[in-house]
Amino acid sequence: MVSEATRKAMQGNKRANTKPELLVRQRLREAGLLGYRLQWKVPGRPDIAWPGKKVAIMVNGCFWHRCPHCNLPLPKSNVEYWTIKFDRNVERDAKNLKALEEAGWKVHVLWECQLKKKTIDDTFEELFPILANELGKTLISRD
Numbered sequence: 001m002v003s004e005a006t007r008k009a010m011q012g013n014k015r016a017n018t019k020p021e022l023l024v025r026q027r028l029r030e031a032g033l034l035g036y037r038l039q040w041k042v043p044g045r046p047d048i049a050w051p052g053k054k055v056a057i058m059v060n061g062c063f064w065h066r067c068p069h070c071n072l073p074l075p076k077s078n079v080e081y082w083t084i085k086f087d088r089n090v091e092r093d094a095k096n097l098k099a100l101e102e103a104g105w106k107v108h109v110l111w112e113c114q115l116k117k118k119t120i121d122d123t124f125e126e127l128f129p130i131l132a133n134e135l136g137k138t139l140i141s142r143d
């Protein structure tokens, strides 16, 4: 048996157009950072990528990818199963990240919890100048 939260998180895994992804894309559009491709075919299938510039954004669910900020507890049942599964996820994420970086990509990881109402403005305030610089684009101001 898995809990409802677990089931939801599992269903949310690796699906395109999740709510956090849509939020990121909306902010990118507003900032004028366009021209990205979705689920580009490189290690880890980055959610958002500018292949010509080798810049990528990974949008990670906190539960599934074991967010270091949230440190969410393991599901209460089948602890061993989940421990192995999560370790594998984290390992695979790290491997993909390394492969991309070795191929010259700049990768930004955004966690679901960085896209909440309280945190989203700070997240993009920090990310966008860096991103714009890497992409050689000019940011459109929000005000």
Ligand SMILES: [Zn+2]
Residues within 6 Å of the ligand: 062, 067, 068, 069, 070, 071, 111, 112, 113, 114
């Ligand atoms: Zn988190």
